[in-house]
Amino acid sequence: MSVPEQPIVLSLQDVSISYLAHRGRVQAVSQVSFDLHQRETLALIGESGCGKSTLNLGIIRLLPQTGRVDRGKILYTTREGQVMDVLGLSEREMRQFRWAECAMIFQAALNSLNPVIRVRDMVYDTAQAHGRRDRAGVRNRMLDLFRKVRLDPERVFNAYPHELSGGMRQRVLLALGVLLNPQVVILDEPTTAVDILTQRTILEVLKDLREAMGFSSIFISHDLSIAAEMADTVATMYAGEIVEIGPVNELFYRPRHAYTLGLLQAVPKLSAGAQELSSIPGSPPDLIEPPPGCKFHPRCPLATERCRREPPPLVEEVPGHRVACFESAQVLAHSGEPAEEPVI
């Protein structure tokens, strides 16, 4: 899975997104930069409210009225090699971009489908919005995709959304997402709201689709095990910033940020004996008036005076693995320990 050699499809450069709230401006996403290569799956991990969903909505520019992208560039390369800044596209161009180039599958598709029209009408809607008027062709392709996601094609195609279970609707949305053969698929916690068996099915289906169609994807989750299974690259987000990003194996076996380490250690291990569950004490910071220096420092056991004063920059310590932590060496040292007692 040596991905970085592939051409870059999506490149975020110093993107910051904020919301207007009663008390002031909430900095939901700060200076996020990463590159997504072809056929690469990037997992975004973090606590609730760390800005993952906001970032995704920002990429397809569907932020609510109170939100705006303060600065940054989102460079997208089409299949023909044309590069464009998504943030500079007109409304009409945006509509073409959405779904055809970059599709976003929302979390818990329970309410993602219009309850008063049939699935097939939604399919034709989507196709027509992107200029594909050949109904028969679209229909065949959709039925084929339904088979790939393990749904009964005819029945589901003609059904109303309320006739389908939650897991089925999620798969319908998946199939619909890849209908127009986008280069990037963003998946917002696709398995969070379903039971564990359906979870398995959805993951299998995702892998099949990815293999067959070759799209890149951004996968949001707070389930580390799923991220480990599906992703090529993993990025941890905290308080709207990417604090660590690197290949999956690197990150999981040799984390260099205290937050990543904390997350990893919070997962109960089968091999360890009965021990008290560890977690990261405290709660995410106030994004209107964030703490000075490193935003994680109030909860970090390895925080030093420097951490409290200066925000650490994202540096590439090892090729392909970037981290924003002054104490990364210490973190690396801790991660090597077989951890009989929780470190934090």
Next chain:
Amino acid sequence: MEATSASPVAQAAPSRLVTWRRVAARVLTGYTGQTVLQGIVTIWAVMTFTFILIRQMPSNPVEIETERLVREQQLSYDEARSRAAALFEFDPDQPILEQYVAYLGKLIRLDLGKSITSTGTQVLDQILEYLPWTLFSVGLGLLISFTIGIFVGMAMAYWRGGLFDNLVTAFSSILFGIPNYIIALLIILILGVQLNVFNVASALGRVDPTIKPGFTTEYLGSVLSHALLPVVTYVSATVGGWILTMKSSTISTLGEEYVTVAHARGLPQRRVLTAYVGRNAMLPLVTRLAISIGFVVGGSVIIEDIYRYRGLGKFLTTAIVARDYTSMQGVFLVIAASVVVANTLADVLYGVLDPRVRMGKER
């Protein structure tokens, strides 16, 4: 094989009977059958109820006519009474049960009886004379009000918090609060008398009596101009409610996830507005509309009184004052029937528009 002894005809007859019985059973217990049955029972109950009720009212047509004759022609009571009794086809001393049975008998033949006070005229004919006018004015008002409500309400939901939103909300709340006959009086008083925007005397009534009825532009023009004030009144009194309901319904629909997903799918704004937002936001209003249609037939008694618009409402009040039992019953019956029909239609319509409801019914 040998042919059976029974002739084909004898064999066919019992099986046809069995089939009919089976069909009847399925229809009667099926959902449609149940609804229709319920409707009929309701109408019957209303009819019986009003029948008994109006006969409890003090005085009756014969008494009224007797008093009038005594007063105006100075006849003795007995003479007046016998003359009055002969005038109307109505015997006040007949026991209620007999009257009821007789009425039922006529009803089955769709005969609503004859008006007691306007001797000789069939109630049905009279109703048919007045009903279309009420249907026209109130129905037109309802339609206009609904349409305005839908569009303005949706627009307000999209442009929330703007000047348009606040202005219209304030305006609607004010209009909605004032009773419709007060609006009518204000229109006449302020616009008509004080500001003289129109000539009050010629605006009353339902059509210019000097024009010959027919499909001429002159006649139709008069009809429309005379219906203008009542329709404006109906619309003013009700539009506020439609606007505010549609606005809140649209706002909650806009918050639904499938709208965001629809945008994420790159659908054009127009399509999202109609098929995604519009259709879902309209659902609660459509039922209200269907039910309101049922009450259109009753019209507005007071408005028709104020504008001297001779519709069903006016017919009813006149009948009540004159104690014209058959006419009153006729009107009540027609109104009850239309309410029942409208309610049933509302159910069906909702089932057509919202497939989620359909499933439940078929069980």
Next chain:
Amino acid sequence: MDLQSVASLTGLIIGALCGLVPLAVAIRKRTLRPGILGFVACLFSGFACNVLGGLPMIVLAVAVVISYTYTDKDDPFLSRARLEDVDFEETFGAMVTRRLASLGRTTRGASRALVRNKAGFLGFLGLVFFFVLTVFGPMLIPYDGKPHYYDRRREGAISLFQGPSAEFPLGLDWQGRDILSHIVHGGRSLILTAVQAGVLTTIIAVILGALSALLGGLLDRALTMLANFILTIPQFPLLVVLAGLISFQERFYLALLLAVLDWPSLMRAVRAQVLSLRERDYVEAAVVLDLGLPHIMLREVLPQMISYISINTIFSIQGAMYAIVGLVFLGMVPFTEPDWGVMIFMGRSQGALFSRDAASMLLSPVIAVALFQLSLVLFTRSLEEVFNPRLRAGL
């Protein structure tokens, strides 16, 4: 409920006496301002409604006063006391104090919410205006009931009508009587009957709806059929018929009749809500804990619906007023002067519709009714704020 004896001096004295109670409590707790506020409130309500107004206001005023100074020492969440130190046994007096304090806090929160919504506050002011007008107005402006055929007639006038002037701010009616006095005196019985009808409707609808939903079975089906039946009959024509049937010497019976015709729509809504709430977890929990039907109804189910119910009460009052004025206007109900509806009726039959001089006779009651209905509608927006805690938090 006869309010003929309102706004009298005895009321003032009663109000003052009642007001001493919250004042005393406030002095004991060493906060003067809420005490004075409570005194004024008791004074006002006693003045307006005698004992009926004074006594409840004592409770409310004392509650507000207490809430200013109350700190719940035993509440482990608020006072940050350690769990071991909290004593869960409380004396009766302590419980009463705690309840009153929470009542006071709720009242203050509600009044803040009331003021916040501009439209709602406007409606509230309107209602206060009418309350003052109909309750206190009669004290100031005597009722001009006798016709003045000669002493007020203008030179060369063809009728006794007169437009507004300095002496008679709203002009004179068809019998030369002062319209202003009629407006001031004519609202009371109308508003009272409408309020009675609205309250009765709510009581009947809530009880029947909740019982129907909670008990189910035959009772439910019978009540639903009855409700549907009443809804099918056109309301106003039926009202007209019934008005001819029953003589309304006591306005209360008119209110009762209106309530009998109005309860079905609210009852169906209550029933639907209770049915859906019945499936909710906390209600099931209460049932399992065998907490009893009244408890379930009052403490678990109704608080959820209070917003909807109170708004509906206002609409019932509005509808009742529509019906009453309409009936009087059509001449279907015996007249009792003074009455706004009667003024409208007489105005129309005496030709005030077409004469410029006489416009005031018709316009005044019309505008009075319109303003009252309007205030009711605007007030519902405040009620929405008061009862919806999410809105109240300013989100």
